[in-house]
Amino acid sequence: MTAQYTEIYALNESSLTMVFGNTISEDLAEKVLLFDRAIHAAPFEGFMTTIPAYATLTVCYDPKIVFNTLPGAESGYEKVARYLSTLTVGTLKQQNNRRKMAIPVCYGGEFGPDLDLVAAHCNLNREELISIHSAARYMVYMIGFVPGFAYMGGMDKRLATPRKEQPQSNVSAGSVGIAGGQTGIYSLDIPGGWQIIGQTPLRLFDAARPEPSLLKAGDELSFIPVSVKEFYSLLS
Structure with missing residues (x-):
């Protein structure tokens, strides 16, 4: 399945934040973590790290590398956001491998x-x-x-x-x-x-x-x- 976030916005020139909801719950946290795993499994050029939180996931990247490697003429933020919108995310049953x-x-x-x-x-x-x-x-x-x-x-x-x-x-x-x-x-x-x-x-x-x-x-x-x-x- 594809992205389940409800909003995405630029946090600064080298990171963006995806919003998955506005509550604190285990189900919502699982959605954040599933997407987090998907990014780490298929990182884009310039990807640096992620910061999962209760209902959001922040993605940090090198804007220069992103601009020079991801296709398109958009800004670095727009290129990463477009990439994330097409990312395939597994199901909870497939990836429920908590430590x-x-x-x-x-x-x-x-x-x-x-x-x-x-x-x-x-x-x-x-x-x-x-x-x-x-x-x-x-x-x-x-x-x-x-x-x-x-x-x-x-x-x-x-x-x-x-x-x-x-x-x-x-x-x-x-x-x-x-x-x-x-x-x-x-x-x-x-x-x-x-x-x-x-x-x-x-x-x-x-x-x-x-x-x-x-x-x-x-x-x-x-x-x-x-x-x-x-x-x-x-x-x-």
Whole structure:
């Protein structure tokens, strides 16, 4: 099938953005990721990279190479947009090859200082909250905010909790938080306003790695509760 986006526009002289909808949902995220895979499978001359988000896909390219190699007399943007409009995109059944990852998390205590607050807000006890949070299957919709920070869908609605009224000046890398109806993992030591319920010993972002971000859009995650002792044994 061909493109399923609803709008396309030039972002700047070296990138354009395709819009696939205006909601946050797994179905819409799949559409974005299917098109992302299609571009990488059949890149045009001058293609550089893509940036998938909740409902959009930004395509970055070298305008000079595009203008000199793609046929037609249009601008670089128009040439790329025309190419993308003819790109064949596979079906979800054909390309549903999500990478599955298990993320260890030590819940509560020094690693999850807001666990009891979230549990009280949700009328749950600590064990129920941990059980519900770790039982779900999560999909990474996008990486953003800071390098390596994963925005995920799939959290049980029973755990929805507002952000902090006053953000913390520093949240430790690896902290697992809840904000509204979403859960996420802090990839760096940064200020933040999510309710922190646990922490993973895994390093979400490391600029020295060949692929600095541990997670990427389209990954499927599950959280595995671990003890404090296991947390320190898994530190990376």
